[in-house]
Amino acid sequence: MATAPYIVVGGGQAGLQVCDSLRKFGYEGELLLIGEEPVLPYQRPPLSKHYLGGDLDAARLSFRPASHYEKLGIALRLGVRVTAIDRERREVVCSDGSRLAYARLALTTGTRVRPLSCPGAEHPAVRYVRTLADSDGLRAALGDARRLVVVGGGFIGLEVAAVARKQGKDVVVIEALDRLMARAVSPQISNYYATLHRGHGVDLRLATGVTAIEPAVSGVRVLTDRDEACEADVVVVGIGVVANDELAAAAGLACRNGIVVDECARTSDPLLVAAGDCTMHMNGFLGRELRLESVQNAVDQARVAAGTMCDQPEPYVQVPWFWSDQYDVKLQMAGIGMPCEESVLRGDPAAGSFSYFYFRDGRLCGADSVNRPADHMACRRLLAQGTMITPAQVGDEGVDLMQIARG
């Protein structure tokens, strides 16, 4: 009897990485990648950056050309959704009615946008940025628009705001919390970005909630809990994402704000692994469970998952890192800096190139770097190695951090 294939459910960055890594780990059997979107796996980060700005065409977003999948023997079923996992029969059920047997299964189902829930939120002027289709739609809508309201001052919303300001649109950003990117960066970085956006002409409204969206003569009116009304031709909502864990939950796998996996990316079923944005995972570096939405997590955890599928389990211990491009300013984050007990500045915010290094329990736990990639890379290396470094050292620009990291 022929062995059933390994199946990867979810055609994003983690899904492709599981496939590539399976081949690197020496898996030679049949391999199938099932993706809901009708296109080859592509990069999402540019969707709110260069792609939205029109600097890239869709062909350049793909991770790999079609020949890559042929070369590695990765069969593709695109535009197909897996609707159920029958763990007893070891089959997945697809939206086209087919049932496919698996020997092992990887779930890389990613996330979907958290919808705005206020009255009027379903108005067609209200848009999100998650998929290529979303970004294409927004790009077209922005073409004719004069006024943009962004709901949510996180990475996506601020990146879209920066693109729209470059195009000369009037931009209002409404954020419920009292600072930008509050979930990811320190107050110092939030404040720097508030000044940056205001300096580029963004009308930034912090600590403000959206209460309703009403049709206007032209476009919509966004109403806030401060009794303000902002007229807009387009509204972009970026208020976070929700893990796509329903498929796993319905199959009886443990889920808790994501598919629960151990440090080797194993779900509660030994034949099933999961990786990427959709997982609530144990990170050996941090020593705790968390869910991460990032390229780094998709790639590194997918490699771990592939190793586990090939009976070569290695724990996931990589240092988290993230980045965001807004205007010509690059923000890079290493580790998990918040919450921290001490933050130390390196460089000069007035010169537009600086980092904040964060310390928790007397140890370096992360850094946010603005136009300062060397600090970012040094911090990643210091964290990965667990090198002891003091606040005084990182605060002294005369100290070469990379040299210390190299040992």
Add this chain to the structure above:
Amino acid sequence: MPKVTYRQPDGAENVVDVPAGWSLMEAAIQNDVDGIVAECGGGCACATCHVYVDDAFVERLPPISDMEGDMLECTAAERRAGSRLSCQIKMSDELEGLVVTIPDRQT
């Protein structure tokens, strides 16, 4: 369209036509050249698209920005005289025949 040769550490070569305006990284990815990881997709944020540019072309390339220079200090394989991040080199007709060697590792 200008041609670029990507040489693997073992000497194997891919010769690729690169549309003007594309980066060397993108052309490698879209032609499935091995060894260019480009985790960040061209943001000069990860240093995993490192290449060694052949001596004859080093002077003809656009200069290394401060950002790229800093990232080149952090590559997995050693930095050499011809080290560049392929995401930061945009292809043009003047670079016809460019030859780059891919290092043995990117992470």
